[in-house]
Amino acid sequence: xxxxxxxxxxxxxxxxxxxxxxxxxxxxxxxxxxxxxxxxxxxxxxxxxxxxxxxxxxxxxxxxxxxxxxxxxxxxxxxxxxxxxxxxxxxxxxxxxxxxxxxxxxxxxxxxxxxxxxxxxxxxxxxxxxxxxxxxxxxxxxxxxxxxxxxxxxxxxxxxxxxxxxxxxxxxxxxxxxxxxxxxxxxxxxxxxxxxxxxxxxxxxxxxxxxxxxxxxxxxxxxxxxxxxxxxxxxxxxxxxxxxxxxxxxxxxxxxxxxxxxxxxxxxxxxxxxxxxxxxxxxxxxxxxxxxxxxxxxxxxxxxxxxxxxxxxxxxxxxxxxxxxxxxxxxxxxxxxxxxxxxxxxxxxxxxxxxxxxxxxxxxxxxxxxxxxxxxxxxxxxxxxxxxxxxxxxxxxxxxxxxxxxxxxxx
Amino acid sequence: xxxxxxxxxxxxxxxxxxxxxxxxxxxxxxxxxxxxxxxxxxxxxxxxxxxxxxxxxxxxxxxxxxxxxxxxxxxxxxxxxxxxxxxxxxxxxxxxxxxxxxxxxxxxxxxxxxxxxxxxxxxxx
Numbered sequence: 358x359x360x361x362x363x364x365x366x367x368x369x370x371x372x373x374x375x376x377x378x379x380x381x382x383x384x385x386x387x388x389x390x391x392x393x394x395x396x397x398x399x400x401x402x403x404x405x406x407x408x409x410x411x412x413x414x415x416x417x418x419x420x421x422x423x424x425x426x427x428x429x430x431x432x433x434x435x436x437x438x439x440x441x442x443x444x445x446x447x448x449x450x451x452x453x454x455x456x457x458x459x460x461x462x463x464x465x466x467x468x469x470x471x472x473x474x475x476x477x478x479x480x481x482x483x484x485x486x487x488x489x490x491x492x493x494x495x496x497x498x499x500x501x502x503x504x505x506x507x508x509x510x511x512x513x514x515x516x517x518x519x520x521x522x523x524x525x526x527x528x529x530x531x532x533x534x535x536x537x538x539x540x541x542x543x544x545x546x547x548x549x550x551x552x553x554x555x556x557x558x559x560x561x562x563x564x565x566x567x568x569x570x571x572x573x574x575x576x577x578x579x580x581x582x583x584x585x586x587x588x589x590x591x592x593x594x595x596x597x598x599x600x601x602x603x604x605x606x607x608x609x610x611x612x613x614x615x616x617x618x619x620x621x622x623x624x625x626x627x628x629x630x631x632x633x634x635x636x637x638x639x640x641x642x643x644x645x646x647x648x649x650x651x652x653x654x655x656x657x658x659x660x661x662x663x664x665x666x667x668x669x670x671x672x673x674x675x676x677x678x679x680x681x682x683x684x685x686x687x688x689x690x691x692x693x694x695x696x697x698x699x700x701x702x703x704x705x706x707x708x709x710x711x712x713x714x715x716x717x718x719x720x721x722x723x724x725x726x727x728x729x730x731x732x733x734x735x736x737x738x739x740x741x742x743x744x745x746x747x748x749x750x751x752x753x754x755x756x757x758x759x760x761x762x763x764x765x766x767x768x
Numbered sequence: 769x770x771x772x773x774x775x776x777x778x779x780x781x782x783x784x785x786x787x788x789x790x791x792x793x794x795x796x797x798x799x800x801x802x803x804x805x806x807x808x809x810x811x812x813x814x815x816x817x818x819x820x821x822x823x824x825x826x827x828x829x830x831x832x833x834x835x836x837x838x839x840x841x842x843x844x845x846x847x848x849x850x851x852x853x854x855x856x857x858x859x860x861x862x863x864x865x866x867x868x869x870x871x872x873x874x875x876x877x878x879x880x881x882x883x884x885x886x887x888x889x890x891x892x893x
Contacts, residue, residue, distance in 0.1 A: 503857035512828035520871035584829040584866030632855040
């Protein structure tokens, strides 16, 4: 795959991701906030009229808000009519795929400038209703029918990985601690506190004190959701929106002197159900999507300075860092425990806190990853900046890996 | 027109039969049944009964359930590779703790009759 015309990110915006602060807002208002932050971020300015099309990732405003036709509603509320608007639904990869659709639309020559975003307003439902809704992204007849929840599928992947490679829950806990640390440095994150800070707060209410992170994470205050995964192995349920503005390379300089270039994109599908996959210790679609993106960008895994990967559950970050080629197969957990994926490690992963701490309003996540790369590669990520990053990667996964989309960005 | 449907699979479960589809082109057995062979692309498949014994490939014990299963927690569910080749998902009966079974544990199919339908479950063998 080759793009016939270069594409760059010239602006990006996102709301904070959170479970409470957006209680009085619907998707349309969250999206307007993120979209206008993106518009206002463009160095030399962009007019709404310059934006020729809108792509919106959204998983299920259908059930979360009883609202479909989401993209048209967002375009309407942005004041973008009559520009064409298109919704993309690929479960948790919805807006990551929307970014690729936007890139392809500009690369095709049909448009010079498009907006791509994502939005999800999840906190209207009870925990059980949310569990049912998220499970819709798995095979309804044969996985959910058998009793699998969405965390359950990743827990099963963890069991297979543990059994084959001897990786451990303690290694997953290191990812929890690392991503909460990064989230504490990110003003857009859902959780902005170190695990020990959370442990003290939660412990105080129960009259408990914890010596260290592991003691807290092994305690009843961190209950099992789906064995071996506990509450703090899971990303939170968040509300939020994110948006980026893409421009053709030949017009990008009109908008900014420091565009972030889309160097490579990739996307692959795999069997929907885990039982239909030959391998349960890797996501094949990650390997395929990333090899496409690396090839288009002319880079290798070793060239990636900073990566945002889809850690909906801690085990997913292990799988991602292996399947993207950052670490040998089976050693992702060990590498995390050794601090290699920390902000100051040799392979920084999820500097923004990842889905784990930044939050995961499902349909907004891929666009929020693009937002993060825009900030990182321009050196504007603030306290969670990876020093000197010039090449970045995004990996956004749909459900248990039936969809994976990857982008490589460069300065 | 294919008859390799979800409904047909579920109907066979009522007769305590695990039925998959076997590709007449390459011999690959698909479970659950599919209308198209994902190995060779053939659309010429036939029904085949699959033996319900196998080995656990992956599993979990769920504490935060689907609404439909809220009275069942904690319950185990896993992916079982049947000795005949293909894998399938199913609840693992009689297991409420993750330490009681392991990847590699032997499993045997059990057909559980519910109100509307019969579900394919497993029990440690």
